[in-house]
Amino acid sequence: MRMLWWFFIFFLAAQMILIQFMAEEYLAGHHDKLPYYSAATGFVFVMGVLMYLYFRNVDDTKD
Amino acid sequence: MWKRIDQYLREQALNIKREKELDMNRRGFIAASLGLLGVLFLSSFPFTARAYRAVKQRQTPAYRIAGLDELQIGDSKPFQYPHDNEPALLIRLSDNQYRSYHIKCTHLGCPVFWDRDSGKMKCPCHHGFFNVEDGSVLAGPPQRALPAVKLDFRSNGIYAVGLMPIEGHEGV
Ligand code: FES
Numbered sequence: 001m002r003m004l005w006w007f008f009i010f011f012l013a014a015q016m017i018l019i020q021f022m023a024e025e026y027l028a029g030h031h032d033k034l035p036y037y038s039a040a041t042g043f044v045f046v047m048g049v050l051m052y053l054y055f056r057n058v059d060d061t062k063d
Numbered sequence: 064m065w066k067r068i069d070q071y072l073r074e075q076a077l078n079i080k081r082e083k084e085l086d087m088n089r090r091g092f093i094a095a096s097l098g099l100l101g102v103l104f105l106s107s108f109p110f111t112a113r114a115y116r117a118v119k120q121r122q123t124p125a126y127r128i129a130g131l132d133e134l135q136i137g138d139s140k141p142f143q144y145p146h147d148n149e150p151a152l153l154i155r156l157s158d159n160q161y162r163s164y165h166i167k168c169t170h171l172g173c174p175v176f177w178d179r180d181s182g183k184m185k186c187p188c189h190h191g192f193f194n195v196e197d198g199s200v201l202a203g204p205p206q207r208a209l210p211a212v213k214l215d216f217r218s219n220g221i222y223a224v225g226l227m228p229i230e231g232h233e234g235v
Contacts, residue, residue, distance in 0.1 A: 005089055008096045015103050022107060031114035038107040045104040048097050 004055040125222040139177040163212035170205040
């Protein structure tokens with residue numbers, strides 16, 4: 001779980017940067033780029049879920 | 064009185080509460096941040112939805128310029144798109160190569176025409192020349208390229224369906 005903790009710190013950072021970029025693009029009126037950012041945040045989220053499941057499995061087998 | 068303040072400060076500074084600590088153990092933190100990732104993801108939806116609406120609104124209706132075989136190779140046909148005061152030109156370069164641009168010169172707004180013999184687009188006012196392939200400036204005083212019109216070939220003719228985004232001006 002220790003490892004996973006670091007992964008999640010990384011994911012959180014990435015997600016926040018993405019959201020920030022997205023807000024900037026939105027304010028700049030580059031509407032055509034927003035779906036890509038949305039997809040990217042979704043990707044990070046899915047990766048987070050997968051990581052969580054994986055490490056939980058690892059943990060359970062360790063116990 | 065002082066006792067209570069002291070106790071309060073102690074509580075704030077030495078924030079060691081057994082239950083809280085258990086709450087925020089590693090697994091808890093990870094679950095919480097997983098939730099946060101999801102919330103951030105969901106919060107990006109309204110942005111996207113609004114963006115799509117804005118893009119839709121900006122889309123101009125299709126306009127039929129000419130029939131499929133109306134123009135001979137090397138011919139051009141003027142039309143107005145997307146509004147009445149925006150003259151544009153459709154040019155047939157070869158069998159299946161068409162180009163279309165707004166013909167308001169980017170210098171001082173004279174109408175640009177297609178000069179078949181030289182294969183360039185010409186502005187008569189101050190001798191500006193534009194490349195017919197992409198609307199870029201070849202010579203003369205104009206600084207910016209001619210805006211291109213997006214074409215769509217349908218069974219009953221050639222349609223103008225929008226404007227190409229100009230480099231550095233997307234979405235404006
Ligand atoms: S207006 Fe076209 S070159 Fe000056």
